[in-house]
Amino acid sequence: MKILAIHGSPRTIHSTTRRLACFVLEGAADAGAETEIIDLADYRIIPCTACEACAINGICVNDDDVTAIMNRMKEADAFVFGSPVYIDNITGQMKIFFDRLADAIHYQHYSGKYGCSVATTAESGSTEVVAYLNHVLNYLGVVSVGGIGIATGGQLAKVEEYEPAARALGKKLVDAVREGYIDPVQDAILSDNRGYFKAIVEESKDLRADDYARWVRMGWIK
């Protein structure tokens, strides 16, 4: 089982959010998973220009590192999303990456996977950012098992206090993958999202025949 953390702080290895995400990964590794972390700031990610070329065949016109990241996402069973709070939101690095996932969201390419989210902040916004990251997981068709947001007040030691909770979250993620458990609330959210994206898949039936056939096979289009 592979667990992939995708982390959006530009402070990369010096980041407190990364530290928190790594505690989650350590909990997952102790429970038997293979783990990996991607620091988005180390990658070349061109912002989406809304050219809509991907809508035709799922392929972005930009030749950058996103394809490689998406391939690693495809191989993973579960994701850990992590971002610090920047002006009450995720970082620009994380948002630019998320925008590049729009096609994968529309066609639910990561459906069947699990995830969780972490965020750190100086004072405020971590609950909202964790909720947003989990919302993006759900948009991707991914079941979220929860998240942790921490206001550090600038004290790195605060993150260490959350090590047991973060490790427990990592174990919970592994257990969810193993057991295939979907809580009814998450199930309803994912079903609503598919109801929303279904119109796009139906409209593009001829252009995206493989995607359309997958939706029919999955019972998402009757």
Ligand SMILES: Cc1cc2nc3c(=O)[nH]c(=O)nc-3n(C[C@H](O)[C@H](O)[C@H](O)COP(=O)(O)O)c2cc1C
């Ligand atoms: C550009 C920028 C914007 C920030 N915005 C907020 C904010 O809106 N609220 C807040 O409490 N902290 C804010 N912070 C503080 C960071 O959220 C906090 O230091 C976080 O733990 C940094 O995480 P990192 O070490 O993973 O980069 C901001 C920091 C930066 C650099």
